Amino acid sequence: MHVEDILKKLVSFPVLGGQSNLAILEWIQSYIEGYGITTTLVPNQEGSKASLHCRIGPAVDGGSILSGHMDVVPVEGQDWHTDPFVLTDKGDGKLYGRGSCDMKGFLACCLAVLPEMVKATLTKPIYFAFSYDEEIGCLAAPELAEHINTFYTEKPKYALIGEPSLMQPIVGQKGIYIMKVTVEGSAGHSSRIRQEVSAVHEAARLILWLEDRMNRLVEAGHLDERFHPPHTSFHIGMVQGGVAPNVIADKAHFFVDIRTIPQDKLADLIAEFEAHCKIEEARLQKTFAGSRIRIEEDHPPVPPLDTTNDAEVVALIKSISCRQDVGTVAYAAEAGQFAEAGFQSVICGPGSIAQAHRANEFIAKDELQKGVEMLQKLVALSS
Template identity: 65%
Template sequence: MTTTALLKKLVAFPVLGGDSNLTIINWIKDYIESFGVACTLVPNLEQTKASLHCRIGPSVDGGIILSGHTDVVPVKGQNWDTDPFVLTNKDDGNLYGRGTCDMKGFLACCLNVLPNLVKADLKKPIYFAFSYDEEIGCLSAPELIRHLQNYYPETPKYAIIGEPSLMQPIIGHKGICLYTTTVNGSAGHSSGIRKEVSAINESARLILWLEAKMNALIDAGHIDLRFTPPHSSLHTGIIHGGIAPNVIADKAYFSWDARVIPSDDISTIVNAFKLHCQQRMQELKKIFPDFEIETKEIHPPVTPFDSKVDSDIVKLISKINANTNFGTVAYASEAGQYNEAGLQSIICGPGSIDQAHRANEFIAKEELIKYVELLHNLMHLFSSETIMKEL
């Protein structure tokens, strides 16, 4: 099948982050196994979702993982000109549909080169590793990575994460975690504000603490000029509380995120916030004994990603990709999780992140052609015993 035909099949699976992905993952599994390559599924506990991995080539150390995710973001409320789950080939050279660039275009390229990979005399193995629930927090990749590393007797060395980057090799991104903080205060008449503990007022103070913490990190020189903005950020995006202007709010909550540069640690920042909350509770329980502040993760932290410019993966990508303008990105991905697991990682994929998550998402057909060429370059590289010894 052509890359476009494969992409058409993949786009037709409307699997959103959080949904069961068994329809698309089983179709991919059947397609791969039709070429004689055994696939392994890594299901969740409920058996409603699964990641997939497989190996093409010999069982020797030093292979490379091609990593992608099977879920997409919702289309509800977006003004699409075409059916988002029907691939539309327009005269402008682009292919339209949800997930075309993020990141089913990458998956289609991998599946397109599979027949040639199977026939190639590979000296090092090439693995496919396709996950679920990436779009709601990169949730399944850690288990997929552990399973893959434990399943095969050999040890993979590299990972290419095919997020849309217009073929630019990306060597860093920030980490992220989302939290909800709930404040339990005391209700009362608004005239008695000094006798009660307003959950809204205390939430506002905590939000200002987060802003002050961000500014303190900047003032202390926690700067990484590779990123925009070049510092860790703490941001509150949702706040709810209260029932009337003249009633002191006894309940409030706010949701916030921490996006950290690789040299900062999310847990250090969050622990400092929780310590401050403990101090506030000790103080305000003197006024209202049942005063509480509770902070919960919305999902586990996504690890920052920082690949060294002198690493072997950078040398490898330079041999197969004409674009050697290495950069960083603001979005998070599974790259940090692969890197943290000991795999030298890099982001490089077809399509533009500017087209992701919006109405009329598209990928240029030229991008798919170029990425298939990159994968064929990888195949030839991994078929060369002389070159592989250099890496």
């Protein structure tokens, strides 16, 4: 099948992050196995979702993993001019549809080049590693990467994560962690503000402490100019608490989005915040003994990526992508997880991240072709 025909089929599966992906998975599995390649599934506990991996070529060390995710983000509330789950060619050199860019375009390139991989006399294997639930926190990749590590007798060396980068090799990404902070105080009349513990007031103090901690990291020189912003960031995007303007709130909570540069250790930052919260909790309990501050993990942490410019995988991706300039990104992706599993990892794929997650998402046809050509060059280098 031509790459555009494959992409059209993939886009037709409206599998959102968090939903069962079995429909698109079964189609991909059937397609791959149609070329005589055995696939392996890595399901979730309920069996409602699964990642897939397979090997094309000999069982020898030093192969390359091609990785991507099968899920997409919602379209509700967006001003789409076409059916988002019907790949649409308007004749302007672009293909419109949800996931066309992020990142079913790369999956289509992998599947389109599969026949050439099968026909080639590969001396180094090429692996597919397709995951689920990337869009809600990169949830499946750690188990997928570890399964590859233990399932095969040989050891893959490189991992190419095909997120849209306009074919630029991306050697760094920020890590991400989202936590929920809940404050419990004492309800009362607003005139008793000195006699009760306002959960909203305390939540505000904690939020300002986090902002100040971010600023102190910058002042202490915790900078990585490859990123924008060039430092670890703390962002509070959701705050909820209180029942009325004249009632002291006994409960409040907020979510913290932490995006770490590679040099900053997430565990240290969390431990410092937890220590501060314990001090604050003890202070609040002097006014109301039932005061509590609780910190919960909203999503498991996604580690940063920090591949050195002189790593072998960077030279490889430069040679097949035909771009010599490397970059970094502030968004989270599965590359850090594959690197943590022991694979030299780089992000590189067709399309622009500027098109991701928005209405009328598209991938340019010439970008899709560049993705195909990149993988064809990988086949040639692996033969």
